[in-house]
Amino acid sequence: MKSATFKVWRGDREAGDFQTYEVELEPGYVVLDAIHKIQAEQANDLACRWNCKAGKCGSCSAEINGSPRLMCMTRVEDVAGNGPITVEPMRTFPVIKDLVTDVSWNYEVKASIQKMTPREPDFEDGSWKMHQYDVERPQEFRKCIECFLCQNVCHVLRDHQMHGEFAGPRHFVFAAQAEMNPIDLTDRIPQLREELGIGYCNITKCCTKVCPESITITDNAIIPLKERVVDRSYDPLTKLVRRIFGRSDKG
Amino acid sequence: MRKDAWWIQPLFVFSVFTAFVVYSTWAAFQGAFYWHENLLSPFYSPEIWGASEHALWQRTGTPGWWPGFLPYSPAFLILWAPVSFRLTCYYYRGAYYKAYWPGPPSCSVGVPREAYIGERKFPLIVQNLHRYALPFALLLLVFLTIDAWNSFRFDAAGGGKEFGLSVGSFVLTLNVVFLSAYTFGCHSLRHLVGGGMDVLSGRPVRRKAYECVSCLNARHMAFAWTSLLWVAFSDIYVRLCAMDVWTNVRFF
Known part of the structure; x- marks a missing residue:
């Protein structure tokens, strides 16, 4: 593949539209490479959030051909079909500019989730004795890189834009991480059900x-939490x- | 808008579910050709009140307590159990919401309506009682295991029973294997055996049970489909043998 046509959404909160760019490709290009090339050669004012380019910072979330993905982990050859490749910002969150969205609502929700209350330490130095088996379960949820693709x-x-009533999958993963911690004493079941x-x-x-981290969000976090809510309610x-x-x- | 063929999966689910519901309803209403020698259709197992030799109470006609204005079939007495188990199953919920509601028809495709109550209010709040359908689904497995065992026992020439093997033995044995793999991978069972607790170390029985259920749970979708299709095929096999369309080939 020598070149590809990209239709990139350009605009702000008020209005926007797709603009077409032709990009010369090099072997192994990911979509983020193409966006950077457009930025460097054709549209210097194209806004795009990115950081690690290794699928670990969760910054470059976007919708590629309509599917939520990390731009840095999506090879151009995998999404190139007959037509142009569309790249647009996440639809769930308000656009700031071009591909950059305002995801600050997520941090507000996260801050509202009840924190852990550890039980009394097992040792004088203030540490706990925990079996690795019990720790592994909530550890899966620590892989989350907060790309917010699941929210998107x-x-x-x-x-349905129910941001005020529904926390979303990322925050159920966060709540499960604390809820299933073997030393946690906080009861957050009422909060999970109501708020x-x-x-x-x-x-x-x-x-x-x-999920780019392959966290089994539904089966390992949400459904177990739903079952705990069923127990209680x-x-x-x-x-x-x-x-x-x-x-x-x-x- | 997604550019891939996202509609294939919900269309497949819609088509197969609809075909299964239509066929199983038709089969349940038949009340005939549901057993053949030592084979009993899983749609009719356990046959609580019926005419075949497999019946727990072998009677012809309709039970006296059955409302006269309703048609009767032995399947009516038991089909509510697997139906309620599958209808409230966490996997099937996600699948049929997409295929029938559709809410949404597929991921990041859009929902054709604004109002949404989820599973917080009636009627879908009832889905939260999935665990109450579980014991009945487990009990059915006991009867289906007995049916599978009976499929290896043939009438001996001199009277009594003898061990044998037929195609039907394979069909009914695979049926109970697939249904067990599906039922024992249930999310509610996973919660009840240990998932509801934060500490499983030091509880070897619970831990092993949780691991076993989790292992099957990871393949819950695959077993949900396999068992659904195989239970329908099992009924078709027994039905066609009973109608003398197919012959239940016996190997020994």
């Missing part, structure tokens, strides 16, 4: 499909058993 693809946020709106998730698994038998035997999901 989730239809509850993307299409974070986990019941709005209807398990389309789109978040899992777009919807299942009369479990509620009764817990009341009689005083069982807790902690410990």
Whole structure:
């Protein structure tokens, strides 16, 4: 492949449109390379957020041919079909300029999630004894690079714009990381049900499909949290058993 | 807008689900040709009240307590169990919301409506009781295992039973294997055996159970489809054998 046609969305919060660029390609080009080349040679004012170019910083999230992806991890040859390659900003968040969106809402939601309350330390130096087996489960969620592709693809946020009522997959992963921690004592089930709106998730698994870190978001974070909410809110038998035997999901 | 053929998957799900629902409803209403010698269709298992030798209460006609204005088939007494289990299954929910609702038809495609309540209010809040369908699905596996075992037992020439092997034995055994792989990979079961706890170390039985269920859970979609298609095929096989269209070939 020697060249490819890119249709890049240009604009701001008020208005915008696709503009066409022809890019000479070099072997191994990813979409971010092409965007940088457009920036360098054809449109110096093209705005694009990026940092590591290695799929680890989560900055260059965009929609390539309509699918949410990291530009730095998408090879041009993989998305080049018959027509031009479209590159546009994430639709779930307000555009700042061109491919850059304002994702600050995510940090506000994250700050609102109940923090961990560690149990009493096991040793005098203030450390805990934890089995690696129990730690591995929440450790999967620490792989998140906060690219917010999962937030972008989730239809509850993307299409229904329920930002005030639904936290989104990234924050359920964050909540699960704390909720499943073996030394955590915080009860965040009521918050998950009410403020974070986990019941709005209807398990389309789109978040899992777009995750560049291959976190099993739906099966390992959201559904287990939904089941814990069911324990507490919807299942009369479990509620009764817990009341009689005083069982807790902690410990 | 996505430029790939995103519509293939929801179309496939819609077509196969619809075909399955139409066929299984038709098969359940038949009330005939659901057993052949030592084979019993899984749509009719357990046959609680029916005419075949497989029935727990072998009777002809309709149970006295059955409302007279309703048609009767032994399948009606048990099909609610697998239907409710699959209808509330976490995998199927995501799949049929996309295929039928559609909400959304596929990822990043757009939803053709504005109002959305998710699974927070009636009717979809009922989906949260998936775990209550689980014991019945597990109980069905016991009966289907007995059916698979019976498919290896043939009438002996001098009376009694003898061990044998037929194509039907394979069909019903694979049926219970696929259904078990699907049922034991259930998300609610995964939660109940250990996923609901933060500490599993030091609890070897729970830990092993959680690992086993998690292993099957990772392939839940594959087993959901395999078991769905195979249970329909099992009914077709038994039905066509009972109608003398196919012959249940016996190897020994």
